[in-house]
Amino acid sequence: MSFLQPAILFALPLVALPILIHLINRNRHKTIPWAATMFLLQAQRMARGMARLRYLLLMLARMLAIAGLIMAISRPMAGGWLGLTASSTPETTVIVLDRSVSMEEQNPQGGQSKRSTALRKLTDMIHSTEANTKIVLFDSALQQPLEVDSISELAELPEAGATATSSDIPALMQQVAEYLETNESGRTDVWVCSDLRRNDWNPTSGRWESVRRQLESRDGLRLFLLTYPDIAPNNFSVSVSGVHRRQTMDGTELVMDIGVTRSDDSSEPQLIDLSIVIDGARSRLSLEIKGSEVTKNGHTIPVAAEAREGWGRVELPRDSNPSDNSYGFVYAEPPIRKTVIVSDNVDAAEMFRIAARTPVDHSLIYEAQVLPAASANTLSWEETALIIWQAPLPEGLQARQLEDFVASGRSVMFFPPATSQGNTLFGGRWSDWRVPESGDRFGLMPWRTDSDLLANTLNGTPLPAGQVACYRACSLEIANAASLWQLDSGMPLLTRARTDHGAAWFCSTLPTPAESNLASNGVTFYIMLQRALARGAAALGKARQIEAGTVAATGADNWKSLDPLSADTWASQRTISTGLYQSGDRLLALNRPLTEDVAIVTDDATLDQMLSGLEYTRIDDEVGGSMQLASEIWRTFLFFMIFALLAEALLCVPERTLKSSNVDAASA
Numbered sequence: 001m002s003f004l005q006p007a008i009l010f011a012l013p014l015v016a017l018p019i020l021i022h023l024i025n026r027n028r029h030k031t032i033p034w035a036a037t038m039f040l041l042q043a044q045r046m047a048r049g050m051a052r053l054r055y056l057l058l059m060l061a062r063m064l065a066i067a068g069l070i071m072a073i074s075r076p077m078a079g080g081w082l083g084l085t086a087s088s089t090p091e092t093t094v095i096v097l098d099r100s101v102s103m104e105e106q107n108p109q110g111g112q113s114k115r116s117t118a119l120r121k122l123t124d125m126i127h128s129t130e131a132n133t134k135i136v137l138f139d140s141a142l143q144q145p146l147e148v149d150s151i152s153e154l155a156e157l158p159e160a161g162a163t164a165t166s167s168d169i170p171a172l173m174q175q176v177a178e179y180l181e182t183n184e185s186g187r188t189d190v191w192v193c194s195d196l197r198r199n200d201w202n203p204t205s206g207r208w209e210s211v212r213r214q215l216e217s218r219d220g221l222r223l224f225l226l227t228y229p230d231i232a233p234n235n236f237s238v239s240v241s242g243v244h245r246r247q248t249m250d251g252t253e254l255v256m257d258i259g260v261t262r263s264d265d266s267s268e269p270q271l272i273d274l275s276i277v278i279d280g281a282r283s284r285l286s287l288e289i290k291g292s293e294v295t296k297n298g299h300t301i302p303v304a305a306e307a308r309e310g311w312g313r314v315e316l317p318r319d320s321n322p323s324d325n326s327y328g329f330v331y332a333e334p335p336i337r338k339t340v341i342v343s344d345n346v347d348a349a350e351m352f353r354i355a356a357r358t359p360v361d362h363s364l365i366y367e368a369q370v371l372p373a374a375s376a377n378t379l380s381w382e383e384t385a386l387i388i389w390q391a392p393l394p395e396g397l398q399a400r401q402l403e404d405f406v407a408s409g410r411s412v413m414f415f416p417p418a419t420s421q422g423n424t425l426f427g428g429r430w431s432d433w434r435v436p437e438s439g440d441r442f443g444l445m446p447w448r449t450d451s452d453l454l455a456n457t458l459n460g461t462p463l464p465a466g467q468v469a470c471y472r473a474c475s476l477e478i479a480n481a482a483s484l485w486q487l488d489s490g491m492p493l494l495t496r497a498r499t500d501h502g503a504a505w506f507c508s509t510l511p512t513p514a515e516s517n518l519a520s521n522g523v524t525f526y527i528m529l530q531r532a533l534a535r536g537a538a539a540l541g542k543a544r545q546i547e548a549g550t551v552a553a554t555g556a557d558n559w560k561s562l563d564p565l566s567a568d569t570w571a572s573q574r575t576i577s578t579g580l581y582q583s584g585d586r587l588l589a590l591n592r593p594l595t596e597d598v599a600i601v602t603d604d605a606t607l608d609q610m611l612s613g614l615e616y617t618r619i620d621d622e623v624g625g626s627m628q629l630a631s632e633i634w635r636t637f638l639f640f641m642i643f644a645l646l647a648e649a650l651l652c653v654p655e656r657t658l659k660s661s662n663v664d665a666a667s668a
Contacts, residue, residue, distance in 0.1 A: 011070050018062040054651055061648040068641030090189040090222070093133045094176055095122060097160060098194035099140045099576075100167040101596040104323040105195070105232045107624030114228040114623050115162065118193035119155040121226065121621065126151045133189075138176055140167035140200075141549055141576045145179050162323060163576040164592040165549030167200035170207035170610075177214035180221070187220040195228045196602045199451065199595040203606050206480050216613050223616040228623060229601045235263040236272060236289075237324035237597040238316045242534075243543075244334045245303070246363045252307070253300045254278065254331060255363070258285070258314055261293040263599045278303065278312040280563075293460050308333060309542060309587060311562045311580045324597060328580045330562070330587035335541030337533055338367040338383055342376045343390035348415070351511040351519045352388045355529045381405055385536035388529075390415040390510070393423040393430065406502035409539030409546070411532045414506045416474030426497035426504045431475035434491065442470045443488030450598040452484050452496060453505065453528045465524045472515045473508045481506075494528075501550055503535055542586050547593045549576050559583050 103115040112120070126133070135148040141163045148154055169192075180188060194200065215221060243256040260272055267290065274285045278301060287294050303310070309332035316325040339356035343349040349370045356368040371379060373391035376398060387405065389412060394402065402425065406412055420430035436442050447454045447465050456462050465485070476492050484505075485494040497504040511518035511525055518525040538545045557571035559581035566579035574581070574590070581588045602610075607618075 012067065014070065015063045015067045017066060018059050058648060058651045061644045061651060065641050065644035065648065068637045068644060071637040071640075089187075090133050090220075091186040092136060092180075092183075092188045093126065094136045094138065094180070094188060094190045095154075096169075096172055096176060096190065096192040096194075097137060097139045098167045098169070098192075098200060099161070099163045099165065100195075100197065100200050101164055101323045101592045102195050102197050102200075102321070102599070103228070104162050105228075105235065105321045105623065107622075108320060110624040112624040113162070114195055115160075115193070116155065117621065117623050117625065118226050118228070119160060122191060122193070123151055123154055136179070138172055138179075140169070140172055141165045143168075143172055143175050145175070158570065158573060161573070163548065163573070164323065164578040164590065165547075165576050166593040166596050167194070167197075168205075169194065169201045170205040170211060173211045174207050174214075177211055180218060181214060188218070189222050189224065191224045191226055193226045196607070197596075197598075198600040198602050198606075199598055201602045201607075201610065202482070203602065203610055204483050208610050212611070212613050223611075223614055225616055225618040227618060227620050229620060230622065231263050231599045231601065232320035233264050234266070234270075235320045235324075235599075236316050237261050237263075237321070238274065238314050238327050239591075239594055239597070240314050240327045240329050242361065243312075243329045243331050243545075244361070244363065245308070245331050246300075251302060252305045253302050254312070255298055255300050255361075256329070258287075258296040258299055259293060260287055260289055260295075260316070261597050262289055262291075265292045267291060273317060275315040276301065276312065277315070279307065279310040291460065295457075311587065311589070313563070313580070324592060326578065327591050328563075328578060328589045329545065330543040330580060330589045332542035332587060334364050334543075335385070335537055336365045336367055336383070337385055337537045338369070338380075339386045339388060339529075339533055340379050340384045341368065341370045341388045341390070342373055342379070343370065343388070343415075344373050345390060345418070345510070345512070347512050348390055348510050351525075352390070352529070355511075355522070355526045356386070356388070356533060358526065360530050360534075383540075385410055385540050386529075386533040387412040388415065389413070390417065392417045392419070392421040393425045393428075395423050395425075399423075399425050406499055406504050409502045409536075409544075409550075411503045411536035412505075413529070413532055414504070415510055416476075416508060420474070426478075426499065426506075427480055428476060428478035428495070428497055428506050431477060433472055433474050434489075435472055437489075440471060442473060442491075444468065444470070444493070445486040445488055447485040447494070448483075450600065451595045452482070453494065453531050454484055454524070463524050463527060464521070467517075467521050468524055469517045469521075470509050470515070476506055476508050478506060502539070503532065505532065544586055544588050546588055546590050548578060548590045549593075551575050551590075555583070559588070562587070 097115070097118070099115060104113045106113045126135070135151055135154070137146045137148055137154070137157070137159060138144075139159050142159060146157070146159050148157070154160055176190060215223070237260070239259045241257045241259070243254060246253055246255050258274070260274070269288050269290045272287050272289055274287065276283045276285055283301060285296070285299065287296055309330070311328065311330045313326055313328045318325060341349050341352045341356070343352070353368045353370055357366050359366050376391070376394070379387070381401060387402070389402070393399070393414070402412060414428065416430050416433070422429065444466065449456050449462055454463055454465055470487065470493065473487060473491055473493065476495065478492070478495055478497065480498040482496045482498070483492055484496060485492075487493050491508065492506070493508050495506045497506065509516045509518070513520070553572070553575045556574040559574060561567035562580040562582055566581060569577050569579050577590065578592065579590050581590070
């Protein structure tokens with residue numbers, strides 16, 4: 001509890017005023033013995049116990065009435081049932097806002113989203129407390145501190161609006177910790193507004209240890225989690241992949257894979273009507289979904305023969321989250337899917353070459369080139385979509401070229417060399433080769449099936465990764481990475497390094513018989529490489545599919561909108577919103593990360609582990625809910641004062657009656 005007028009509390013000693021008056025009144029009269037009233041005194045002694053109790057209750061009621069009046073005038077505040085305002089006004093209030101796609105789930109009655117509800121609750125709380133506090137906003141899309149001049153402007157800021165991005169909560173919390181340390185902030189309240197989606201909180205991130213260490217050392221810090229963990233039932237999301245133009249005997253057509261997912265795993269079949277817009281022309285497609293997802297592979301739509309490039313969008317009917325109801329795409333002449341393999345291991349290089357050259361789609365052109373490590377400087381960087389590096393990690397110029405290659409949006413996969421030279425790249429470093437402590441193979445831990453190279457297929461079928469056998473593995477030391485697959489010893493088997501753009505993976509074994517059965521049981525190995533290749537190829541050619549939030553905002557104001565919806569987006573918000581644009585001779589389609597369609601909430605045990613050692617208050621709210629974070633409760637103390645006065649009046653009735661009886665007896 002806190003008070004808007006705390007100075008009034010200095011009047012609390014006035015509660016002792018009834019006691020003071022009582023003591024003064026006791027000394028006002030002198031006792032004179034009088035024989036005629038001795039029998040009255042004897043009668044009063046018999047009732048003295050009850051009278052003393054009544055006088056004590058009377059005194060207490062008067063004191064409580066004064067205390068209630070003082071408390072009411074001081075305007076006390078309470079944070080609902082949690083006592084959120086249990087101390088003085090903070091010098092700084094930091095708002096950590098999750099602006100990911102899943103935060104746009106709405107209340108069907110009021111149309112408020114999780115994000116807008118959180119902003120409204122915080123705005124009302126700071127308004128009601130009249131807090132003279134510095135407000136700093138950290139949003140998940142920009143991850144930069146923004147000082148807010150007025151709390152009433154918070155919800156209207158572009159930096160607090162909806163985006164098509166995902167969130168990196170551990171990276172955002174590290175930014176907050178560094179900000180507080182740099183600015184030497186005093187009493188600070190940190191409010192984290194999020195729906196606790198697992199892909200946004202990333203429990204395996206190495207940043208959490210640093211966040212805990214930095215926040216634990218700060219005095220006067222209070223951490224609040226304003227969470228919206230409920231998942232909207234029967235929410236649908238749509239995605240499109242593999243879009244390319246194809247020439248057939250019957251004409252020209254677009255080929256695409258269309259997927260629809262449902263937030264709950266209902267077995268009840270439901271018919272979904274999709275709208276497909278290509279260069280402004282609209283068509284319809286109906287899909288029946290059973291379970292959590294359905295995929296339409298190889299869906300074809302005829303286009304004009306002269307249409308060498310263009311744009312399109314697949315749309316769902318409006319539901320509880322409009323932000324995942326559409327998915328845009330662009331098309332042009334497909335680029336060559338070229339893979340360069342840097343390896344001195346002839347057997348491993350041949351396995352890589354076969355997997356990279358075997359086409360997923362026969363209408364596309366696949367190439368694979370093998371280079372020895374000594375000739376890696378001849379690599380054709382501009383034409384390559386995927387680099388498979390099975391050699392000692394480079395340093396100097398080659399290391400910088402690989403970093404630039406990934407920064408351009410393309411892919412690299414690192415496999416362990418015969419011997420490590422101790423170099424570090426993308427935070428990873430190879431160490432010694434290991435064999436199982438018992439048996440002939442390592443045990444395998446469950447792999448990550450919601451996203452990345454080992455994700456389930458479009459129809460929800462898991463990869464046969466459980467059939468993989470690993471006989472030898474190379475130790476990997478890597479920081480700030482996402483573990484996709486581990487051996488039972490805890491060693492990483494497949495890891496993705498943390499990069500701003502593009503992708504870099506480390507696989508700790510080889511597809512050769514002495515190390516694993518990846519080649520002989522090749523489905524998992526083949527899909528891994530083809531997914532990495534497809535991701536890298538998406539950054540080549542004239543048509544680019546880009547995840548919102550992964551491209552720099554520089555130059556976005558010069559993009560030309562391809563459709564009316566994209567034209568309505570502010571230039572400053574283009575890179576973090578969905579849209580279809582032309583930049584020079586390239587076509588760009590920005591969409592949400594598909595990890596936002598995975599409706600998995602971080603459980604309580606995992607949350608406690610991530611925030612281990614930190615005291616925090618968690619408030620589970622509902623979308624559009626009316627619960628207030630903090631409100632004035634002076635009326636409660638006013639009613640308390642009235643109740644005390646009524647009790648005082650009732651206690652005085654027998655006292656007056658007794659005094660009247662004594663007077664009548666004395667007269668007689």
